[in-house]
Amino acid sequence: METTVIDPVNTAGSPRDVSTRRWPWAVALGVSLLSVGLAARFSPAGPPPSAAPAGLTVEKDAVGIAPGAPQWRFVKLGVARDGALRWTDPVPARITIDETRASKVGAPLPGRVGRVFVELGQRVGAGAPLFSVASPEVAELRANREKAAVEQWSRAARCPPRTS
Numbered sequence: 001m002e003t004t005v006i007d008p009v010n011t012a013g014s015p016r017d018v019s020t021r022r023w024p025w026a027v028a029l030g031v032s033l034l035s036v037g038l039a040a041r042f043s044p045a046g047p048p049p050s051a052a053p054a055g056l057t058v059e060k061d062a063v064g065i066a067p068g069a070p071q072w073r074f075v076k077l078g079v080a081r082d083g084a085l086r087w088t089d090p091v092p093a094r095i096t097i098d099e100t101r102a103s104k105v106g107a108p109l110p111g112r113v114g115r116v117f118v119e120l121g122q123r124v125g126a127g128a129p130l131f132s133v134a135s136p137e138v139a140e141l142r143a144n145r146e147k148a149a150v151e152q153w154s155r156a157a158r159c160p161p162r163t164s
Contacts (some may be wrong), residue, residue, distance in 0.1 A: 053071070054069065054070070055068070055069025055070065055071060056069060056071055105130060107133050107135075109133070109135050109137045109138070109141070110135060110137065111133040111134055111135025111136075111137070111138075112133065112134050112135070113131050113132070113133060113134075114131075114132045114133065114134040115131060115132045116130070116131045117129050117130060117131060117132075118130055118131075
């Protein structure tokens with residue numbers, strides 16, 4: 001006696017063997033697995049070795065440029081010198097000042113600090129100079145001081161002191 005499996009998708013009701021529909025899936029699965037296996041073993045070839053530019057030699061720890069090579073147009077030679085001294089290096093930070101140990105320092109005129117006489121953290125006494133200021137208004141202040149001294153002298157010369 002022969003058993004027939006009826007495909008539930010087949011609406012016509014004609015008997016059809018389900019095993020005949022499985023072999024295309026098995027072939028597709030086998031081809032897929034074979035493709036994945038071959039792709040996993042594939043390694044692309046590296047880039048072709050580049051030719052060294054004319055007049056340039058590159059070694060492990062040195063680069064050489066031949067005299068007359070076109071690379072000299074982009075190279076500027078110079079003597080290494082010490083850089084300018086700076087007061088501070090730019091460093092991003094957040095600074096807090098201990099108000100109990102700090103004092104405000106100011107100048108009565110605008111100008112630029114020309115010289116600093118003390119170091120950071122150095123103890124100073126009252127009245128000790130901390131810095132000098134270069135200002136265009138200094139000449140005007142000196143002239144006013146001399147004018148006031150002359151006026152004071154001339155008043156003293158015109159009006160003798162009173163004696164009681």
